[in-house]
Amino acid sequence: MVAKKGSRGGAAGEDAGEELSRDPLQAILLADSFATLFRPITLERPKVLLPLVNAPMIEYTLAWLESAGVEEVFVFCCAHSKQVIEYLENSNWLNQPKFSVSTIESYNAMSAGDALRLIYEKNVVHGDFILVTGDTVSNMPLTQALKEHKERKKRDSNAVMTMIIKQSKPSPITHQSRLGTEELFMAIDPKTKELLYYEDKADTSKGTLTLDRTMLLDRSSISLHNDKQDCYIDICSPEVLSLFTDNFDYQHLRRHFVKGLLVDDLMGYKIFTHEIHSSYAARVENYRSYDTISKDIIQRWTYPLVPDIQFLQNSLTKLERRGTYRASDVGLSRSAKMGPFTVIGSRTTIGKHSEVSNSVIGEDCVIGSNVSIDGCYIWNKVNIEDGCRLKHAIVCDGVTMKSGAVLEAGVVLSFKVIIGQNFVVPAYSKVSLLQQPVRQDSDEELEYADNSSGNIEITSVPNTTDVLEELNTEVGGAGFIWSVGEKGLEEEWRHSVAPISADRLLEIIKSATDELDTSNEESNILPPSGELGIDSDNESDDGRDDHAHFEKEVEATFLRAIHENVEEDHIIIEVNSLRLSYNMASTDCAGALFYAMMKYAVDTPHDSAGELLKITNGVIGKWEKLLKYYLPSLDEEIEVILKFEEMCLESTKEYANLFSQILHLLYDKDILQEDGILRWESEKEQADESDKVFVKKAEKFLQWLKEASEEED
């Protein structure tokens, strides 16, 4: 913000203003997250207006943008756009002297992509702009990042975006427990800071990260990070908007746009990163990050955006000992205890012997006596009667909790819900006066369903009345308990405000330890297969799963070998490393490799059984050596036969009729020795009749074998 009169210079903000180019610096603020993580609350109020430490989230974003020297902000409203616009009109933001805020309203934007396309059509953005969502909390100065962006842009017109990142601890626990997000992998050119790879859903690819080898073509090194946090603050060139218009299928900013640009090298657009160190930036994505960011604000990491500094028209709040903030007109009973890191809004009263700790309580709340509140977010005008117990819950405006009610960890009570007397709300449940909309099946659709949630018709088909609900209404409550999502409890504890329990943490640690060793290092050389880290969270799975994964991996390796003409030695090394990482025996390797070959053979197009036999012959002939390497002893040979048997029974029934021929083939190629085959037969002798199908099929061959050996004798 530039000082209004020249004579009144010397303000800290002035140099920031001067650094920027002549064009006014613009920002696009998406006042809609296009996600459903804050349901059911967001059915009634847009996410950006939800209070974060007693101030709506959008206030933090706007206050930061203003102090960072942004002069023009376009607020894109979609879901509940009326509420957002009304809020802005009642606030001071629309008539600031050096900071213009204007709103863009849309009813049918389904995603960030749609929003940006609409803004492009309006043709209001002329220069570089800042793209943020309305739930960003930050105090970072933009000057440096902007300067870098502009300089890069001058040198290379393809540098369209600068993404702000921040260091965080490279541990999945921290990711998990701080922001409730998945681990994020980024490959960055250490010299130019160009972003080369971005993967925030690494888990789905099961254990491997695949980096394109061409990344190393024109640079000597890349660094792969999993200790960076995406702040969701982007400095964009105007091209970004047109890019969205050109690629109408870009919906999600990261999943489609960023990844799309990184993959597509035709246009050659580049994304760069800017790392911030001492300043703060984070985005409220889910309930867990809501919790974390609230606590960061209370601990003053976001200074000057802290409760006792009136950056907006909030009431006078004073910081007291142990990080407690109390408005000047709080009615605190003498015997009430206020624990550390607590914020209490004005006109709230707290009764006798109540205890509050690690919590945020809004304005005009009435809290009775003997109430215990720990780690909760209680918004405005909430009425909590005597003897209630709340732990790690979010309680929205106008909720009433009758005496003795209990909220267990992770509960969310939406607006105006009433909890009956002595009613216990089970952990992680969400209660709303609105009924849960019928779930769509498609995951993708769900993701974008919420943007129009303001207009969504909530199907008024009465739910099968939940037992709990009935109980609740019996004791004078009101509200529907939402059933947990498809992803089940897993998702619930990940994203709730409740701390993660110790055993869950242990689980995460266990599944992650190996991962840390391999992927944390900055690696300059990629192993030939392009595998960087082996995700071994399968340890938590049972052995069979492990086995299946291993087989799949071996198969993939084998296929790659065929397509890329990899030498046998390399395959051996890779398979060996897979064996070690999955902790498998050498017999398993033989089985898996054999399986892979047979699978490949059967997958090759063929018309008749004879042709299949021919193909198999060819494949086995080609990879004979490799297979032999893994068959040093009889045990492995038997394993191979057993495997083959299993295949014939289950996955590739086509082989069932060719069993004896292929067995013969293997014998001819010296892959199987007769001792092995005979041992297999004798092992099978004790088995059930049903298991002997293939022994019978191979009877002739066995007979012949026996005769042959006798002859030799």
Next chain:
Amino acid sequence: MPDVHSLVNEFVIKLKKRQIEGSKTTAKLTAELLRSFISQLRLPHSNQAGALIDAVKEVGEKLITAKPVELAVGNVVRRVLHIIREEDLSITNAAVGGLNLASESDDDDGNDEYDHPVLSASAVAAAARNALRPPSLQTLLDDIPHAAATPHTSSSGDDSEGKSKSADSLRRKLKHDVIEAVNELIQEISTCHEQIAEQAVEHIHHNEVILTLGSSQTVKEFLLAAKEKNRSFRVFVAEGAPRYQGHAFAKELASRGLQTTVITDSAVFAMISHVNMVIVGAHAVMANGGVIAPVGLNMVALAAKRHAVPFVVLSGVHKLCPLYPHNPEVLLNELKSPSELLDFGEFSDCLDFGSGSGSPLIHVVNPAFDYVPPDLVSLFITDTGGHNPSYIYRLIADFYSPDDLVVQRKSAS
């Protein structure tokens, strides 16, 4: 009018957002804002001074609550209120004097104007002060003839009469005089460094070792002034964690040819025996002579006391606060962002609320200020000269009127 209000609002927002740092800048900007506010204010015909005081109080209230920790804002507001009162009284007095044709106060007026022909308004103010109040220690010492307390009663009695006589000219005069006096205040604030630095030679002697902590503009000019007078001395600079402004400070001193040594804050006690004098800046000086200063100074003061090293505080008059530090309305400290202490990314796992008991194992507290009690301070050097801590309350009586102390209390309730 709306223009002034938007100016006020803009300034309030800046204060709130902590975009204005440093008490000198804040004080100057506040004074300038109040000047333009007063100059655009339309005064009623009767009881001008009252209206003016109320208006300024209203604005002052807003400014003070915007950043209560910056005491300089309140100080300047009170100074301006004091100026208004003084000017009002002097005008009334002059009118009374003119009517009565023979009055002691009139004589004084003449005398003073003769003494300082340039500083008319302040002279008038000083005269009024002389006339209407028990004599200040300063005036006693300066041996300026003073009036007895007798005119006080008569003037207040004649107040209304005087006004009604020549209301029109007086009205213009009041505003004009007040603006004149505020201009002087601004002048005083902007030149306070030089005024203080002028006294440097009297305090810094050859081959002395001076210790300071952190960075202070006042201290820098003070030291450089002594350097210019060819005093050769050495400076120890304690780095001033967590902002480490001492580093830049030392660099600047060295670039101006001063022999400088940088030490850590924790080495102060070890080094204090080598030191002849501690010279530091202050954030605010309270009415009891206590000092609100950058964090770490209490420790330095204790070390200096232990080794009987003089502890000298440099402070412009605008930092003199008429409040006592035990006043609950005084916000003594501000907690800044913990990121000045440690890196957020590095420690984010220790600051975790999401795991285990739900409360982090590390808390970081980063207070900006220390309180140094008056008995640890040896000397204050202000624009008006050197003063003992026990004299501060008299100084304050010279610059503020006791009626204005409540500006803040009113705003808080």
